[in-house]
Amino acid sequence: MHEPTADLRRIGGIIRRCLPLALAIGALFAVLAAIFVSVVKPQYQADVQILLDLQSNRLLTGSQSGESSQPSNLDDYVATQIAVVQSDLVARRVAKVLNLSVDPDTSNLVMDRASEKVDRLSNVTSTEIASMEVDPAVLNAIRAGLNVHQVEKSQVIEISIRQTDPAVAQAMAETFGRAYIDDQLSARYETTRNAGAWLEKRIETLREQSLQANSEVETYRAANNLVSTNGRLVSDQKLQQLNDQLTTARTAITRSAAKVSIVEGAVEAGDVETVIRAIATSADIPETAPIRSLRQDYLQATDRQRQMQPQAEGNSEQMVALQSEINRLSGLILDEARRILDGYRNDLRAAESEAASIEKLTNTATSQAQTDSSTLVTLRSLEQRSASYNALYQEYLARYQEAVQQQTLSFPEARVISRAEMPERAVFPNKKIIMALAIILGVGVGGAIGVARETFDETFRSRRDIDKYDLNFLGYVEETSALTKLFRKGGLAGASSLLGPAAQKLRNNKALSMMRMAFDIHLGTRGKVIGFVSLAPSSSRSALALAYAEKEALAGRRVLLLDADAHDPFLTAAIAPATTVSFIDILRGTKTIEQAVTPLDNKIHFLPLSQDVAFNDTLTNAASSLIKACRANYDIVVVDLPPAAPVSAARALAPSFDAFVCCVEWGTTQQQLLTSVLGASPVFRSKFIGVVITDVNTKKLASYDAATGDTTSWLGRFAKAQA
Incomplete structure (x- = not known):
């Protein structure tokens, strides 16, 4: 079992042995860093910030009603704009605006103080910029000193320019911001102009196609006698009316047949009660009809008979007279029912005759409607084609008007929110940071070499x-x-x-x-x-x-x-x-x-x-x-x-x-x-x-063994074992 103190001593020894090498390599790195700092040329940095203002074109895009004009993914949009700033077109604009060139002696960018060229190139399109001759070495030098990044999670991008000349750095940073906005305006102008030219040609073609389609519809309608009112053909409307009349006639036949069946059954059976119930439920018999008064008298006579029957004897004169009256009324009611039945039969025959006549007319109208319908399919196809051309024509006309408006009223979706200031201090090289990093790196490398040497050292040391x-x-x-x-x-x-x-x-x-x-x-x-x-x-x-x-x-x-x-x-x-x-x-x-x-x-x-x-x-x-x-x-x-x-x-x-x-x-x-x-x-x-370690470097031995050769402990154990 190892003593914690012994392990700490061993670690301390390793540190003491590795420390001189680490310090030596750290000093070497510091010297190299000092030489680097003294040789390299200082660089100055100028910054400009641009806000991606996506609300500036709401008036042109028709989003006044509160619709969001934000992109679905803001990070992707900002990354795209950063790529645009770093593009070759923007770099060419900057090179032309500042008339940049590369000094053959120092390989640094130099510029011509011709700031009036900014206004002259602001209206130059991207196509014209791309066709201009620019030295590739200038473009490479511009991209080498350019850094564009998003400011945290905002819609602001920062353009940083590093150059050995602070004036060049300031001018390039300011020009980059303006060149990016000019490139946006130029791109939008070219897009709307090209779109307008294409839309103009397309609108003319659609107008001719729409007129031709409308003419074909009217010609076909006249050639096939397809007259319509309220959007429907006359033949279709006539057929609809005949179908309605035929339905009414068939309903009347059904109703008349039902009446004939009921009354005919009651008359043939001589059932006065059934006739009386049919009369009571029929709305066709007027209130002044004789049969209704006979029905009333019959009902009164039968009521008196029921009232007198418990008191009178069966063969009394009153009962006989009353029964004779009832029989007389029954005969009259049946005679009147036969007369009504004849009327119902006449109505049934008239309804059947009318229905047959209407059905014949309906068949004729149906044949005509079918002929018109087959022709109408072609007409509907022509009308749909005409409507499509009309809709396309109106849509493209609206887009053309919008393109013309945007071409004349175009606003950039970005604006510069900070000006590039003249840098007073060099940002590179930072002597303190470089020296500190060199020393730390050197000490780290030396320590790593020392630890590796200790790890792979399989010789006797202590x-x-x-x-x-x-x-x-x-x-x-x-x-x-x-x-x-x-x-x-x-x-x-x-x-x-x-x-x-x-x-x-x-x-x-x-x-x-x-x-x-x-x-x-x-x-x-x-x-x-x-x-x-x-x-x-x-x-x-x-x-x-x-x-x-x-x-x-x-x-x-x-x-x-x-x-x-x-x-x-x-x-x-x-x-x-x-x-x-x-x-x-x-x-x-x-x-x-x-x-x-x-x-x-x-x-x-x-x-x-x-x-x-x-x-x-x-x-x-x-x-x-x-x-x-x-x-x-x-x-x-x-x-x-x-x-x-x-x-x-x-x-x-x-x-x-x-x-x-x-x-x-x-x-x-x-x-x-x-x-x-x-x-x-x-x-x-x-x-x-035992073992003796020879050729010991006494100066380094203390870092391996703090006891430096103390053997009294094992001699005591050895003597005890021999005893």
């Missing part, structure tokens, strides 16, 4: 890189000024003379002290075989092995220093460059240890390696026996091994060693190498006492 392998960190050894520079200054041949100064400088090195403490805790004080390995060819490893051997010799111990790096024998080249004896001779049996050893000061014996040799199984076994023999004769055997690898002499000789110290160069050795070595041999890993 003890944190060692701790993640669960290995002991022994400390830092400063840059080659104390070790490797001994070889670089005096050369390999003269490095032996610097052995004393090197030991003196490393006497108080914390890494060597921690190394001795670790070896004493882990191995004791006698018979220790210690191997110094690196992950890549390194003179620092050899120098550190030499310094450690002298450190132990100064402590009064017998030390054997053995150079086992067959490929790069730094120790042999530094201490015994002219020797021809090698510990390989001991392995092969041609020399003894006493014959091969080179005694040095301070109780150090050195076994050189004067030839490049590959360790096979025989040499490996012999080397193991040699190391075992040396263990008995010396307190400490220090072996400078070649670089460790999954397959190497260091791994082959690992069983013969008591401990290994791994030297990795600060900022050079890749961490992947240590991962490969540790994963290849568990035995090799188990004998790792």
Whole structure:
């Protein structure tokens, strides 16, 4: 689990490491920005605002009644007008009005002070403007300094002109506003003029077609005797009347037949009561008719009979006389009904005769109407054609009159609402903003480069890189000024003379002290075989092995220093460059240890390696026996091994060693190498006492590890584990 404080320290270290690069690149960008600001020519800006007044033409468009003249999409309309301002026609007007040209030396626009040309070109049409010769370089320069945009969400557009000459900028801005309005008026004038000319020709054609269509209608009507009143043919009106009369006659027949049927049935049955009811409901029999008085007398007689019947006897004289009266009245009523029936029958025959006559006339009229109707279809077609031509003629005539009116009374749909003022200050370059942006951008680029470098840095920089392998960190050894520079200054041949100064400088090195403490805790004080390995060819490893051997010799111990790096024998080249004896001779049996050893000061014996040799199984076994023999004769055997690898002499000789110290160069050795070595041999890993980071830049180390080599924490844990 990471400590939050440690993470903050790490972030702070990254910032400290990236800060110098970021500041350097920021300073470089600032210098470049200063050069740019001093070289580039200042530009001045003049602005003019135009209101798109869509209400100005309401009088001409006939929208006085309150109809909205706003476009359906205001944003699209404003964008269209902005495109018009940026068009080639408006730019040509400006170029001609101001007589603009391009200065061949500076490539800037210059103008002729001929402002009277404004009025002369205000009535020039767009077609004429387009045909005028204008230098393309002038148009490109005009468009390069032009910027048109909408003011927020309003109907106002702002035209901005940037030029190196403030007077040119002001004149161009003001002229652009007037040129846009002139272009609007010219476009509307050309449109209405062209429309009027076309409408005039079309109206003449429609007038002739309308007159010809009307003439064809009248000619056809006269040729086919199609006389009409109130919009209808006479034959149609006559047929309608006959149909009405036929309907009335058939209704009368039906009514008469019903009367005959009712009365005839009652007379044939001798039913006086039925006759009396028919008479009561009939409106055709007048009130003075005899049958109505007979009906009244009959009803009175029957009423008296009903009243007297309960009191009188059945054969009384009164009842007999009353019955005789009733019978007499019944006979009279039936006789009168027969007479009425004859009248009804005469009415029925008259109605039938009339209906037959009307039906005959109707058939004749229908035949005539059908003939007229077939002819009328053609007439209606001619009339519709004539009406269409008349309507088109009237519509085009109205449009022509409107076009003539707009041609004479045309108002622009825009007006200038702000004048272009003479600019006093340059808008570009803005020195403060450019310098600030350059510094910010430079610092950002430098920081990004630094962070990328930190992200992709897979070398050893601090003890944190060692701790993640669960290995002991022994400390830092400063840059080659104390070790490797001994070889670089005096050369390999003269490095032996610097052995004393090197030991003196490393006497108080914390890494060597921690190394001795670790070896004493882990191995004791006698018979220790210690191997110094690196992950890549390194003179620092050899120098550190030499310094450690002298450190132990100064402590009064017998030390054997053995150079086992067959490929790069730094120790042999530094201490015994002219020797021809090698510990390989001991392995092969041609020399003894006493014959091969080179005694040095301070109780150090050195076994050189004067030839490049590959360790096979025989040499490996012999080397193991040699190391075992040396263990008995010396307190400490220090072996400078070649670089460790999954397959190497260091791994082959690992069983013969008591401990290994791994030297990795600060900022050079890749961490992947240590991962490969540790994963290849568990035995090799188990004998790792710790790791030393060499060639450390002490000035930069604090930004990677604030503790700077504090190893007391792991020494305590190590001693406790050994106990």
